[in-house]
Amino acid sequence: MGKSDEFPELSDTNWLCDFAFAVDIFSHMNELNVKLQGKDQFVHDMYTNVKAFKSKLVLFSRQMSNKSFAHFPTLAVQKEAARCAKKYCKSLDDLHREFCRRFCDFEKIEKSLQLVSWPLSQDPESAPQELQLELIDLQSDSVSKQKFKSLKLNDFYASLNETTFPNLRRTAQKMLVLFGSTYVCEQTFSVMKINKAHHRSKLTDQHLRSVLRIATTKLTPDFDALAKKGDQQHCSH
Numbered sequence: 282m283g284k285s286d287e288f289p290e291l292s293d294t295n296w297l298c299d300f301a302f303a304v305d306i307f308s309h310m311n312e313l314n315v316k317l318q319g320k321d322q323f324v325h326d327m328y329t330n331v332k333a334f335k336s337k338l339v340l341f342s343r344q345m346s347n348k349s350f351a352h353f354p355t356l357a358v359q360k361e362a363a364r365c366a367k368k369y370c371k372s373l374d375d376l377h378r379e380f381c382r383r384f385c386d387f388e389k390i391e392k393s394l395q396l397v398s399w400p401l402s403q404d405p406e407s408a409p410q411e412l413q414l415e416l417i418d419l420q421s422d423s424v425s426k427q428k429f430k431s432l433k434l435n436d437f438y439a440s441l442n443e444t445t446f447p448n449l450r451r452t453a454q455k456m457l458v459l460f461g462s463t464y465v466c467e468q469t470f471s472v473m474k475i476n477k478a479h480h481r482s483k484l485t486d487q488h489l490r491s492v493l494r495i496a497t498t499k500l501t502p503d504f505d506a507l508a509k510k511g512d513q514q515h516c517s518h
Contacts, residue, residue: 294359294360294361295361295365297359297361298356298359298361298362298365299365301353301355301356301358301359301362302353302355302356302365302369302372304355304356305352305353305354305355305356306341306353306372306373306376309334309337309341309352310334313330313331313334316330317330317331321433323398323434323457323459324387324394324456324459325394325395325397325398325456326398328384328387328391328394331380331384331387334380335377335380335381337352338373338376338377338380339377340352341353341373342370342373342374342377345366345369345370345373346366346367346370348362348363348366350362356369390456393452393455393456394456396408396412396452397434397438397452397453397456397457398434400416400419400420400429400449401419401420401426401429403416405417405420411448412448412449412452415445415446415447415448415449416449418445418446419441419446419449425441428440434453434457435453435457438450438453438454438457473489
C-alpha cells in the first residue's frame, strides 16, 4: 500500500494547496505571536506589531491576486497554486477584517499611546490642550531628553517632576498600566506548580499569595529603610 492509498489527500491537488497555504500563513502568524510574547511589553509596542501584521495581510492579498507567492514559499511550489489564488485572497481579506475588528479599541487610544511612547517627537499643537505646555517644557529640557534615552519608559515618567509635569505623568500612568500579561501569567503558573508540591501540603493561601507576589515582581525591597523604620517603631515603645 502506497502513501497515496493510505493518505488519499496527498493525491488531491486542492487539499495540498490548502495545506501549503495554511503552513505559510500560520508561519507568519507564529512570527507575530513570538513578537507579542516576552516580559515588559508595553501595549504600544504590541499594537505596533499588530498594525504591521495587518499591513502585511494587505500586501499578501494584493500579491496573491496577481498570482505572486513571494511570501508563501510552501504554496509557491504547488502546481495548482495559481488556480487557487482567488480563494486565498478572500481568506487573507477575511483575516484582515477579523484583525481590524478584534483590535479596533486600540485605534481609539492610539494617539495617546504614541504620545506616551515618543513624547519628544510629538507636535505640542496637535496634543490635548492640557498637555501642550508640558510637552514644550519637556522637549526643551536637555536633562529630560537624556533621561528618555537612558531610562525605561515607566522609570522615565516616574522621574519627571510632579509639579512641572502633572498631566503628562497622569496620562502616562493611564497608558502604562496597559501591558502584555502573558509572560507574567506563565511565570505565575510555573511558580505555583513548583510551590504546590506534595511536600508543601501545609502551604496556606495567604503564604502562596505572598510567594507568587515576590516571585513575579521586579521590585527590590529597600531593606535598610525597612529595618530603620522597624527600629524607630521599637524605640517609640
